[in-house]
Amino acid sequence: MLGKKSIRVNGADCGFEAILLGIVTSVGGFLFGYDTGQISGMLLFKDFVNRFGQDQGDGTKDWQPIIKSLLVSLMSIGTLIGALSGAYTADWWGRRRSLSFGVCIFIIGNIIQITAMNSWVHMMMGRFVAGLGIGNLSVGVPMFQSESSPKEIRGAVVATYQLMITFGILVSNIINFGVRSFEEQDSSWRIVIGLGIAFSLPLGIGILFVPESPRWLAGRHDWDGARMAMARLRGLKHDPTNHLIERDLKEMRASLEEESAVGVGSWLECFTGKPSNHPKVVYRTFLGMGIHFLQQWTGVNFFFYYGASIFASAGIDDPIKMQLILGAVNVFMTFYGLYVVEKYGRRWPLFLGAIWQAAWLAVFAGVGTALDAETNRTVGIVMIVSACMFIASFAGTWGPIAWVVIGETFPLRTRAKQASLATATNWLGNFLIGFLTPLATDGIGFAYGFVFVGCNIAAALLVWFFLYESRxxxxxxxxxxxxxxxxxxxxxxxxxxxxxxxxxxxxxxxxxxxxxxxxxxxxxxxxxxxxxxxxxxxxxxxxxxxxxxxxxxxxx
Structure with a gap:
């Protein structure tokens, strides 16, 4: 019988430390969202523009499209590199220490940003370094969660990563909305960035008080450590020889012995499948990369990176408030996404979500292109509604479920590297959105939305023809x-x-x-x-x- 320190969640026996692990690691998603959401409003702050914007020839300052692209998007290059390196740090140092390392890098990046005075390059490099830390966390958190969660709640636990991303975006929007009253002072944007450091501390410190991944410990043949980690996660810390723990160890040992018989998977194996000839390794590598690249090209960060600027160009009186509304919709519907992923699985929500998103983006782009949004109030309302309906679908489907997919699709032998490749591809798509959006909207305006319509249709086809249902x-x-x-x-x-x-x-x-x-x-x-x-x-x-x-x- 389980001890008093364990509880049952959806039929799974969990200890207090398993719940604590889920809560602490979810802060990684919050930092991801907070860093994503803060830049949209900051780009409009007067002091931020005056310090880092470019001379317009009439004595004022504004953003040149290419500078704006680099300032926003270089963080994504940092996250891409951080995601790739996360595979090594997670395997070398363990899941916990790797996450603490990611937090330290994130804090250093934020300090660099806070100390920027008048150089946009200084600010850009700070975002790049912070991105290195976020990229490391974006690999480590879902991997750690999926390896330490029972299958009955695995989808919901990993999906909390996306929930916290949305919560981070909302909090950054709220803070941007609150500090805009003194946007002519440098304290406005420095407060926004500085709070990111405070928000990162619970993860950096708290992760040291939860058990290491039993799978990682077993993979290094630390069976005593794996036994104790399992016992702590089950709430059986004082009974580590319980038959439940011994059964787990027996099954894990059998699996690892067979995996180790063919060695450790390499980067090349992810793309060739050899020498192990493991079933559909290459298939799953490109599936994970495709889903995560298209998650970005659904168009979500078109709104979260540049939403305030987009709504301002559409004649909306208070674009930062509209960004706050989108953030609230994002959080609310992600709660629904946690239900969807366990109730309806992975395939149908992703397929239907992509079709729904394509439809509303077509409305957004069509109305914005055909009519003058600045002189027609109805056009602005339709565009706002379309954006909200798009965000609602993304938050309930592609937002959380894409992360669930990479947590459970890959085999153990190459899981860390394949997860890193998928996450790095996500950040590549993120970078391209951040870099190309100012240039594209400067050239073709709202017609840029039709590009995302096509990408959502491609995403629906990818899911239908290639993704297996793993619920x-x-x-x-x-x-x-x-x-x-x-x-x-x-x-x-x-x-x-x-x-x-x-x-x-x-x-x-x-x-x-x-x-x-x-x-x-x-x-x-x-x-x-x-x-x-x-x-x-x-x-x-x-x-x-x-x-x-x-x-x-x-x-x-």
Whole structure:
């Protein structure tokens, strides 16, 4: 029987420290959102423009499109590099220390920004350094959460990362709205940036008081540490030899022994699938990269980076207030997204969300292009409604679910590197949005929105034809599903694990009481010879004994 320090959440046994871990790590998402949302309003602050803007020839200062692009977008290059390096730091130092390192880099970047006086290059480099820290966190947080969460709540836990991103954006909008009354003073934008340091401290310090990832510890053969981490996450700190913990260790050891038999996955393996010939490694690499690139090119940061400027050009009287409204819609609908990801899965919400977003962006771009928004108040209202409907859909679908996908799609052998590649691609898309938007809107105006219409349609097609439904499956079973040549993405929701009647219910008539090892043994003994002869997506032969990853439901 579990001790008093554990609770049950959606059928999963969790200790207090598991809840604390989820809360602390979610601050990483908040910092991501806060840094994303703050620049939109700051670009309009008079002191900020006077210090870092360019002379216009009439004694005033304003932004040249290329300078504005670089100032906003170079942070995304930093996050891209930080995301790639996050794979190394997470594997070298462990998930916890890697996150603390990311927070330290973020703080250094913010200090550089605060000390900027009149050089836009100084400010830009501060954003770049802060981006290095955010990129590190954007890899480490979802990975840490997915490795330490039971499958019953894994989707919701990882989706809290996106929830906190939206909350960070909203808070930055609120602070921008509050300090605009003294926008002619340098304290306005320095306060906005400085508060980011204060918000980062709970993560940097708090992460040191939660257990390390049991999977990472087991991967380094620290079985005593893995046992104690599992016990703490289950609320069994004073009973680490409990049969539940021993069962978890047994299953994890079997998985790691088989994974280690073929070595550690390399960057090249993510793109070739060799030498392990793990099922659909290349397929999943490009799937994760595609989903995360298109998450950015749905157009969300078109509004969050430049929303205030966009609404100002459309004749809206108070563009910062409109940005605040978008931020509120974003937060509210992300709560709905946490429900959607567990209730309806991954495929249908992503597919329908992309179609819905394409429709409202078409309205936004069509109205803004056909009519003069500055002289027609109705046009401005329609554009605001369209933007809100777009943000509502993104927050409930593509915002949180894209992060869930990279937390559960990749095999253990190459998971850290594939997650880094997907996240880096996300930041590449982020950079391109930040860099190209001022140039594009300066040239084609609101017609730029039609580009995002096409990208959303492409996103819907990618999901329909390539993404497998992984709702309620353990990470091991997700791997087995991708290895099954008879399963297609559009039929994957009907796939059930070997030895199960449904995705949740075991077939007790087949000796399932012994756990997942029985499933793996059955597959290895009866199906290996058949499956080894089949080719999967050009990657090579599938070997079920090499396709196993640890079951997330067993970690906590």
């Amino acid at each position: 309620t499956l353990s990470l091991e079973h997700v791997d087995l599903m991708y290895a099954d040549p008879n399963v297609k993405p559009w039929t994957s929701s009907k796939w059930t694990p070997p030895g199960y009647i449904t995705r949740k219910q075991r077939d007790e008539t087949h000796g399932a009481s012994t756990g997942l090892d029985d499933d793996a043994t059955r597959i290895g003994s009866s199906d290996t010879s058949r499956m080894e002869k089949k080719s999967f997506g050009g990657v090579g032969s599938a070997r079920p004994s090499e396709a196993r990853v640890e079951d997330a439901s067993r970690v906590v």
